Amino acid sequence: MADPELYPADAHHEHASLAVTERPLARAGLMFVAFAFLAVFLLLPLVVVFEQAFSRGIGAFVEAINEHDTIAAIKLTLLVAVISVPLNLVFGVAAAWAIAKFEFKGKAFLTTLIDLPFSVSPVISGLVYVLLFGASSLLGPWLKMHGIVILFAVPGIVLATVFVTFPFVARELIPLMQEQGTGDEEAALSLGANGWQTFWHVTLPNIKWGLLYGVLLCNARAMGEFGAVSVVSGHIRGMTNTMPLHVEILYNEYNAVGAFAVASVLAGLALVTLVLKTLLELRYGAEIAATRGH
Amino acid sequence: MEVRVSNVRKEFDRFPALRDVSLDIRSGELIALLGPSGSGKTTLLRLIAGLERPTRGTIFFGDEDASNRTIQERNVGFVFQHYALFRHMTVADNIGFGLKVRPSAKRPTKAEIRRRASELLDLVQLSGLEKRYPAQLSGGQRQRVALARAMAIEPRVLLLDEPFGALDAQVRRELRRWLREIHDATGHTTIFVTHDQEEALELADRVVVMSQGRIEQIGTADEVYDTPNSPFVYGFIGESSSLPVKVEDGQVWISDRPIGLAAPDLPDGEATLYFRPHDIELLDECNGCIAGTVAASRRVAGTRRVELEIGGGRERVEIELPVGHPAAQKSRVAFRPKRWKVFPKMAE
Amino acid sequence: MTSAPAKAGWRFRQPSVIPGFGLTLGFSLAYLTLIILIPLSGLVWRSASLGWTDFWAIATDRRTVKALEISFGTAFIAAAVNVVFGTIVAWVLVRYRFPGRRVIDAMVDLPFALPTAVAGIALTTLYSPKGWMGSLLAPLGIKVAYTPLGIVIALIFIGLPFVVRTVQPIIEEIDKEVEEAAATLGANRFQTIFLVLFPGLAPAVITGFALAFARGVGEYGSVIFIAGNLPYISEIAPLLIVIRLEEYDYAAATAIATIMLALSFLMLLVINLIQSRTRKRYG
Numbered sequence: 075m076a077d078p079e080l081y082p083a084d085a086h087h088e089h090a091s092l093a094v095t096e097r098p099l100a101r102a103g104l105m106f107v108a109f110a111f112l113a114v115f116l117l118l119p120l121v122v123v124f125e126q127a128f129s130r131g132i133g134a135f136v137e138a139i140n141e142h143d144t145i146a147a148i149k150l151t152l153l154v155a156v157i158s159v160p161l162n163l164v165f166g167v168a169a170a171w172a173i174a175k176f177e178f179k180g181k182a183f184l185t186t187l188i189d190l191p192f193s194v195s196p197v198i199s200g201l202v203y204v205l206l207f208g209a210s211s212l213l214g215p216w217l218k219m220h221g222i223v224i225l226f227a228v229p230g231i232v233l234a235t236v237f238v239t240f241p242f243v244a245r246e247l248i249p250l251m252q253e254q255g256t257g258d259e260e261a262a263l264s265l266g267a268n269g270w271q272t273f274w275h276v277t278l279p280n281i282k283w284g285l286l287y288g289v290l291l292c293n294a295r296a297m298g299e300f301g302a303v304s305v306v307s308g309h310i311r312g313m314t315n316t317m318p319l320h321v322e323i324l325y326n327e328y329n330a331v332g333a334f335a336v337a338s339v340l341a342g343l344a345l346v347t348l349v350l351k352t353l354l355e356l357r358y359g360a361e362i363a364a365t366r367g368h
Numbered sequence: 369m370e371v372r373v374s375n376v377r378k379e380f381d382r383f384p385a386l387r388d389v390s391l392d393i394r395s396g397e398l399i400a401l402l403g404p405s406g407s408g409k410t411t412l413l414r415l416i417a418g419l420e421r422p423t424r425g426t427i428f429f430g431d432e433d434a435s436n437r438t439i440q441e442r443n444v445g446f447v448f449q450h451y452a453l454f455r456h457m458t459v460a461d462n463i464g465f466g467l468k469v470r471p472s473a474k475r476p477t478k479a480e481i482r483r484r485a486s487e488l489l490d491l492v493q494l495s496g497l498e499k500r501y502p503a504q505l506s507g508g509q510r511q512r513v514a515l516a517r518a519m520a521i522e523p524r525v526l527l528l529d530e531p532f533g534a535l536d537a538q539v540r541r542e543l544r545r546w547l548r549e550i551h552d553a554t555g556h557t558t559i560f561v562t563h564d565q566e567e568a569l570e571l572a573d574r575v576v577v578m579s580q581g582r583i584e585q586i587g588t589a590d591e592v593y594d595t596p597n598s599p600f601v602y603g604f605i606g607e608s609s610s611l612p613v614k615v616e617d618g619q620v621w622i623s624d625r626p627i628g629l630a631a632p633d634l635p636d637g638e639a640t641l642y643f644r645p646h647d648i649e650l651l652d653e654c655n656g657c658i659a660g661t662v663a664a665s666r667r668v669a670g671t672r673r674v675e676l677e678i679g680g681g682r683e684r685v686e687i688e689l690p691v692g693h694p695a696a697q698k699s700r701v702a703f704r705p706k707r708w709k710v711f712p713k714m715a716e
Numbered sequence: 717m718t719s720a721p722a723k724a725g726w727r728f729r730q731p732s733v734i735p736g737f738g739l740t741l742g743f744s745l746a747y748l749t750l751i752i753l754i755p756l757s758g759l760v761w762r763s764a765s766l767g768w769t770d771f772w773a774i775a776t777d778r779r780t781v782k783a784l785e786i787s788f789g790t791a792f793i794a795a796a797v798n799v800v801f802g803t804i805v806a807w808v809l810v811r812y813r814f815p816g817r818r819v820i821d822a823m824v825d826l827p828f829a830l831p832t833a834v835a836g837i838a839l840t841t842l843y844s845p846k847g848w849m850g851s852l853l854a855p856l857g858i859k860v861a862y863t864p865l866g867i868v869i870a871l872i873f874i875g876l877p878f879v880v881r882t883v884q885p886i887i888e889e890i891d892k893e894v895e896e897a898a899a900t901l902g903a904n905r906f907q908t909i910f911l912v913l914f915p916g917l918a919p920a921v922i923t924g925f926a927l928a929f930a931r932g933v934g935e936y937g938s939v940i941f942i943a944g945n946l947p948y949i950s951e952i953a954p955l956l957i958v959i960r961l962e963e964y965d966y967a968a969a970t971a972i973a974t975i976m977l978a979l980s981f982l983m984l985l986v987i988n989l990i991q992s993r994t995r996k997r998y999g
Contacts, residue, residue: 454912
């Protein structure tokens with residue numbers, strides 16, 4: 075590589091060069107197009123959610139949230155997230171450890187498989203479990219005989235959610251841990267640490283922000299998933315309705331305030347996620363894998 | 369094409385990168401801008417190209433004030449440090465780009481562009497590589513393509529930013545000789561930036577030594593090497609040794625003894641003596657000389673470097689002796705620089 | 717347990733002093749198999765056991781064909797729109813400095829974070845004839861909600877971040893020297909952008925298009941509210957799967973799902989091919 079000393083002057087060229095920008099009019103035009111597009115397609119929908127939720131005043135909003143089925147939906151959504159996020163967290167760490175710290179045959183193929191759920195329609199993600207556990211499946215009669223209920227109940231919802239959020243943590247950690255290499259771990263082992271100690275005291279501190287980032291995205295999707303959960307849930311009010319499903323039911327019953335009240339809680343959650351995500355990127359950008367945004 | 373830089377100043381966010389620089393470049397000259405990083409040499413090159421606009425001052429191409437000309441209108445060939453080849457275009461398309469983007473009235477036909485491209489490829493000794501992509505070329509080959517591309521637009525001036533900076537030493541030396549040949553064959557006024565003094569001294573008709581946004585000295589290789597006009601040039605170009613001295617009554621003194629060097633034009637006071645370590649004569653007896661105790665002695669290639677402690681060990685100075693010279697065995701050496709310069713201590 | 721027997725010339729994994737290979741790989745594979753592979757292969761197995769004639773009958777059913785056409789067609793249009801505007805957004809975010817840039821940059825990820833059902837009802841309200849946008853468009857005779865145009869709108873929302881986030885880092889990486897080189901060679905800004913910069917962005921733009929397209933084809937939550945779901949007109953393939961499931965017509969649901977998966981994979985394969993070719997050439 076070239077002598078690093080050649081570059082300091084480049085710092086000045088960051089913004090000044092005449093050759094690499096558009097005329098003021100073109101700039102203004104492009105900025106207008108970009109802002110208008112984002113305003114219409116991103117900002118307006120977000121504003122509508124809150125506008126509709128509070129259209130009958132704060133009392134109606136509180137009443138809508140405080141409704142029995144709504145609270146049940148919120149509880150179920152939290153329960154689903156509390157189960158599925160840790161499962162994918164453990165998987166993500168294990169898979170990233172195996173893939174990033176070792177060289178073995180078929181690694182690239184394994185990495186591709188992990189991304190598979192992203193390219194499957196959420197509806198299909200739900201469908202596969204219906205086919206697997208449904209009454210007409212091979213397992214169906216056996217499950218029925220033993221009184222095990224998976225479909226149209228909490229286990230089915232959890233499974234479908236785990237399926238759709240499967241890659242989030244792993245795909246965040248794999249590139250990060252690959253970049254960090256194995257030097258730190260080898261040093262710890264040479265100093266007498268055992269495998270667990272090495273992981274807890276050396277690896278985990280190195281990946282914690284990336285891990286948190288992955289968990290954040292995983293959680294947002296887990297709480298908001300609609301298509302996959304819709305297929306396996308059975309839509310039983312107060313029993314198997316998550317918040318997104320409850321939004322649908324209320325909306326279809328022409329209860330706009332109720333639907334948007336629940337929707338606004340979910341939108342608030344999305345905003346919190348975006349804020350945390352941005353903070354993580356700003357503070358720990360270098361310690362978060364390069365694959366941002368998915 | 370003559371290029372005249374007249375009282376140019378350039379600031380970036382108030383930080384002056386160039387302070388009042390003036391420079392006349394003759395038509396057909398090969399000029400090196402030499403200096404350490406941050407000396408402003410690349411900024412000067414980019415100002416001439418029109419990639420930056422001066423905060424103050426004017427740049428003339430011939431008699432024409434080029435300051436208000438856009439980059440596109442200036443018609444300069446610029447070779448970038450990392451070549452900046454267009455990686456999705458073949459070598460031939462890269463070279464022909466400058467002709468292809470001309471307004472239709474001045475644009476040559478496609479066949480003509482193709483012909484020019486292969487002509488230039490011949491010139492840079494890369495015939496037959498028209499269809500390659502930049503990724504399929506070595507560093508040295510990319511460098512040549514970049515030069516051919518810059519020359520394709522028949523530039524009024526050819527500007528090269530650290531043209532050999534990213535190449536390894538062997539290729540570097542070859543390309544240096546080759547650039548000189550191309551320059552002599554085509555006669556373009558050429559300005560190149562380098563931080564490598566060997567490159568500048570070997571290649572350029574004149575070397576412009578820069579430091580901290582100022583031009584320190586302009587001259588041929590011999591001039592800047594043999595008669596540096598500032599402590600900076602002494603220190604930056606070639607090996608140099610320096611010693612704190614005093615000037616009194618037109619004589620140079622070290623502590624309480626004159627050392628046999630006359631400095632009639634210098635004011636009395638603290639000063640620094642500069643000389644080349646190899647440019648000295650050894651003396652047997654010391655009446656008016658620099659004498660010191662040998663502190664260390666190293667073999668460097670074909671010579672021996674001897675480090676002397678002068679004046680009771682407070683100052684150290686290096687001189688160069690032929691290998692096997694008996695003086696290297698002695699514990700005390702007396703010498704006097706043959707060519708030297710004394711600069712009064714700056715009032716700081 | 718952790719190392720495969722070292723045969724000459726072939727070994728499953730490179731030797732390493734780091735422990736835990738067997739445990740982590742074993743767990744990962746088991747989990748992957750249970751959660752993803754067995755269910756997905758169940759789908760393929762079900763579909764295969766349908767028999768060719770049954771499968772063909774479902775695949776060529778007019779309602780199925782229409783639903784697939786609508787899904788792929790609207791996803792294509794939405795991805796194309798996103799390529800144009802997403803690239804402009806990415807350009808503005810990378811190249812220009814203005815107050816609130818970080819906030820807008822963060823906003824781009826909203827479709828990733830906002831549950832699709834929420835987006836669905838918000839867009840429907842916005843574009844219904846009485847909504848803020850709908851009431852503006854109605855006098856022009858443009859109906860969005862409950863038409864295929866509504867599907868496109870929802871898919872633009874869903875797909876935008878895919879394009880912006882794939883193109884943005886590539887714009888950041890553009891070597892300014894390359895733009896300066898084009899300028900010194902006499903190219904005006906327009907020529908620099910279209911002859912020099914865009915060809916360099918093309919692979920990223922294609923990737924962004926593919927991701928937005930693939931996501932759009934499978935999208936369900938944000939679409940079903942705004943689409944109106946009229947068979948043959950605005951009924952998307954994922955919805956048809958759900959409808960068939962609710963009719964306990966597992967065969968039809970399976971067949972449609974298999975066709976969707978096959979088409980999506982085919983498309984991703986083609987895109988990957990294009991990408992690896994350009995990468996090989998341009999380095």
